[in-house]
Each structure stands twice: as C-alpha cells, then as structure tokens.
Amino acid sequence: MKTSGFSFRVTARRGNARTGVLTTPHGDILTPAFMPVGTQGTVKAMTPGELAAPPLDARVILGNTYHLYLRPGLEVIAAHGGLHRFAGWPRAILTDSGGYQVFSLATLNKIDEDGVTFRSHIDGSQHRLTPERSMEIQAVLGSDIAMAFDQCPPGDAGPPEHDLAMARTTRWAERCLKSTRPPGQALFGIVQGGPDAARRRAHMQEIVSLGDFDGHALGGFSVGEPLPVMYALLDEIAHELPEDRPRYLMGVGTPPDLEHAARAGIDLFDCVMPTRNARNGNLFTSEGTVVVSNAAHRADIRPLDPECPCETCRTTSRAYLRHLFMAKEILYSRLATLHNLTFYARTMARLRAEIAGEHTAA
C-alpha cells in the first residue's frame, strides 16, 4: 500500500479467495472482514466497548461522510480532533465519500462535472460536494481509510448512464488523488460500470491505472440486479483487482453474499443488513432466519441460537427477546444488534479459517 502506516499482507490463498492482514494506524484488520456501519457516529444501539469485545471483535467500522457532515457538522467533530475521539472508537475507521448518500438520500439539485449540489434530507438546506470537498471532510473526520468521491448511477441505469458515471468517476478519482490527505489516511478508488463485465473490466483498468490507490472498491453492487448476475460478475472480475491491495465490495450483503464474494477474492465488506434487520426483528442464526415476532417464540425458553457465544444467546431466551420486541423496548435493539453483528463476525472468522485450511467447527 502506498500510504505510510498501512500495509496489506496476504496470508493464505484458496482458489481466488485469500486471507490477509490489513495494518492501519489504528490496528490490524484480519481479512476477509465485515465492517459494521456507524452511520451517524455510532453503530446503532452499540457501544464501542461492545463492538470491540470478542467474539464480535470488530476491527474497523464505517462512518458516513454525508451524515456526519450534515449532523453534527464538521466543527463539532474537529473540536474533538476527529471521529475516533468524537465516537470513542479506538480502532480503525473507513469513511465513505458521501457520494452514495447524496445520490440516494438527498434531493439532488445539480450534477455537473465539478460536483453535486443537493439539499439535506434533514432540514432542506443546500450543500455542495465535490471530490475536493469530500476529501476535506474526510480529512476532518480523520478516518484511517477514505473513499474517492464517485458518481453512483441508479440501479435501473442503462449503458449510456454507466458510461457517463464511469468516465466522471475516473476524473473525480484523479482529483481525489491530487487532494492533500492528513498523515495516516489511506485512499481507496471505486470501480463503477454496472452489471456488464466488459464495462466493469474497462473501468477497473482506468481506476487501477491511476496507480496510487491504497485499495480498490467495487461500487454499484446490490442495487437491484438479480443475485446470479452479481455472483457471476464477482466471479469474473473480483480476482482481477490488484492482488497486493485490499479489495472492498461496498454495501453487500447477506451472509451467503459475503461467502460468495470472499471466495471470488473480496477482502472487505460493509452493509446495514445485520444492524437494520436486527432492529426490524429479523435475526440470523445457525438454524436460519428467526422472525422474532413469530408467536412460536412466545414462551420459548431456548436461546436464540444455541451455537452462538454472544451475550444475547448466553443470557436471554427467545421468549424474552420476543417480549422486548413486542413491547418496543430499547434493550431489544441492543441484544438483537449484538447478536446479528456477532453472527456476521463469526461468518467471517469461519471463512478465514476455511480459506487458511484450518479445521473449524461448522
């Protein structure tokens, strides 16, 4: 990796899959790794201590530039010396560029070659993001890994829109690379191109040929394309991303998605699914998805998942979780989120062991 303080070492290979250690100024990340999403300066319902404690043991969380820029605002985070100290999180942070939220959450006023003018989804106030501004904001946030500002086409975009987004994303990537970053902040480039392999490969070559990115991400996945399309595309292109740098699949996905993508060569993942599904009552277990509101759980004294070592499964029953959910108790969201994130973390640990050829319990 190009940036001082970072390194990526592949430790084992199995087909296109690999395990690795991504070293950052805020600690090592064992890959393939899942990054819990901390949209507004908190992984919803969780404390930093809970995220870091084994077996969950999150090594890196994601922060959202768009959300944090709008609220609490940069001067608040700057007063704390960055997002790590604002949120009390001592391990690594990756920030997105704000692009995805601008294109999905905000009211867009103008997209031009220079950047994007939009209205806040909170109060309607008008703001502008450009590649340079995104890098400035991420510098204030002080994340370990910043993402290049890209143009994200909608899920139903056609080839002309993809071509436009690819070309612009490349030019914006060059501008991000030219921006000054604080010491100890790496920068990842983003590959767009939609569901077509030739387009993906062409854009990958453009982004990779810029040469200076510390890692590479695949954007614009899981935006509505059929699962076989996503899987086939990942099989074809993920392993073609540079071997010596981390590969990050943005915003994906279910545990089977992560397994498939890791086998295709992906190292890093993020998704709101484990945290959001937890709050909505959908829990991942070794016996399949548990819909916690189901009346079958009403008086069930068994743990949610007998194979799970998380505090929720060690100390509570399905009936208690269902009761807390039905009564809209805050403790439900805590216990459910802890479990779902632990399930994801255990899925990644199992994948790492499998790739490394280690014996592991199913």
Added chain:
Amino acid sequence: MKTSGFSFRVTARRGNARTGVLTTPHGDILTPAFMPVGTQGTVKAMTPGELAAPPLDARVILGNTYHLYLRPGLEVIAAHGGLHRFAGWPRAILTDSGGYQVFSLATLNKIDEDGVTFRSHIDGSQHRLTPERSMEIQAVLGSDIAMAFDQCPPGDAGPPEHDLAMARTTRWAERCLKSTRPPGQALFGIVQGGPDAARRRAHMQEIVSLGDFDGHALGGFSVGEPLPVMYALLDEIAHELPEDRPRYLMGVGTPPDLEHAARAGIDLFDCVMPTRNARNGNLFTSEGTVVVSNAAHRADIRPLDPECPCETCRTTSRAYLRHLFMAKEILYSRLATLHNLTFYARTMARLRAEIAGEHTAA
C-alpha cells in the same frame, strides 16, 4: 421481618434518618436505596450487567405486575421459572401490586369491594384484579418483595374518597396477608390517607396493627400535592412507621425529594424519573440539570459531569451526547440512562455515608 430469608438491620441513625441492610434471598440491599424501575421486565435501555456493575451497583429493581401480567403474560414468565430468570436479573426484585397502574393507565370498568375490572391499555381486553389475584400474579413473578393490593385515590381526591380508599385498602391488605405466598417472598403493606396527617396516621395504625407485614410503604405521594405539603407530611409520619422494618416511599422522586425523605426516615425509593428524564434529554449532574439538546453543548468536548465516574462521563463528551440525542440514536438513551441512574445511586451512597457519619467527598 416475618418472612424467612429476610432481615432488616439498622446500622446507623442520625435524627430520624437511618442506614440499614435489608437481606433478601437475592442479596443484600444497603438502605436508603433507590430501586430502578423495570416496568416491562427491563430497566429501559439497560442490561442487568450494567445495572449491577459499580458505581451504579443496583441491588434491587422494581417490576410492574400490571404490565407483566398483560405482556408477555404469566405463562411466559412461569415457563422461565419467574421474573428473575426471564429478565436475567440475579439480584432482588420488588413487584408492585398492579393497583397503581390499574387506577392510572387502564380504562376502569368497575371498582367494588372484591376488586377492580379494567380494560388493558394495550389491546382493550377486559381483566380483573383482586387482592388474591394480585398475590397469585406476584407469586408467579417470584419477586423477593410483593406489595399488597391497594386502592389509590387520584391526586385531586377529597376526604370522603380518601376515607373510602383507606378502609378498602385495609380490608384488601388483610386479604393479601391471608393469601399463600411462595417461599422467600416478603410482603409489604401500603399506607394511604392523602395529604392530611391525621388521616395518614390513622391509616398507618390500621395497616401496622395487622402485624404481619415485612415492611411498610407510603402510597399516594407525589400525585400533585405541593412539595412543602409532601415534605411536612413525611417529616411528621415517616419515622412513626415501625422502626424494625423497612419503610418504602412509593414513586418519589427528585434527588432533593429522596434526600428529604431519607432524613425523615425512609429506607426505599422507586421512581421513573432518572430513566424517563434521561430518555427525554434531562440529565442530572453535580452542576445541576443539563438539558442535552441545548445549543450550548453543540461542540462542548467536556464530559457531562466531571465528578461522575460512570462510563458515559468517562468516555463521551457533551457534544457527542447532544449529537446522539438530536439524531435520535439508541445509544443516547443507553448512555443517558446509565448516567442518571448512577447519579441517583451516588446520591443514595452519599446519604448513607452522611447518616453513618462517614467522611465523604461532596
């Protein structure tokens, strides 16, 4: 105390105030003590582990018979062997009788000498509570301390209503005493009588003369009467409750209320104020109440209360708390509740030290 497994030992006196140790089958409670309210089988936003950890170190929590009877329902809690195991709380539990909620939350259909018929505030279903039924429910909950089923007059009740409630509460107390309780469950009687000292004293004598209660409670306080009325009444009657058994002031109050009542001779307290105020953005500190949404805290990197040893004050800034509150993040309620309950616990610890004549930091 009459019930096996319980004892109350006064360890120090100062005027009418006293410190004591209330021994229960689920551990010792140092009095004066504040009991966090766990309405629906959870002290809102908190885990049992957090409640039990010093400096909060809650020794007893309150469970609400009315709420738990309606949801999740008795057979669910019975399947777990009681509320302790359902909620994962290994220390002591006091349950109220359901009377207060029936008279304040439910739609009342009929009050007669036998009991109360009401409609659930959740689904409108019709239910009936009598002294015997309340004791049966509390037996299933398996609390350490059950409360007698009483009739609670509204805050604006006049003398005739108080006289009626007193007489009926006495007759219901006798029926509660005659009910079978599970081994290891104590029973406290409740004194009504409204804001008039003579009436309070008369009812106290009736309840105390029944002889068999393990402790005595003052009900019907903090229902709208002026603070000087409450304080004067407590000064006059609290110390007249039996000296050798715990005295419990139900549903009160602010930290100054607790200080005043403890000096008048009260040993046990419960109130939703620390937990509810926390969630609503009102935080108790050594420098007075902090309204967390106040713009003054926007970029304030100082801890909420520099004198507080709780995790919230040790690890977060006022700005971070304000941000989480404004963004409606679940983590806010957790951090705020932990702090407010710790403030109450520290208030009680300071009072105990003061009564015992021990030197303590302000």
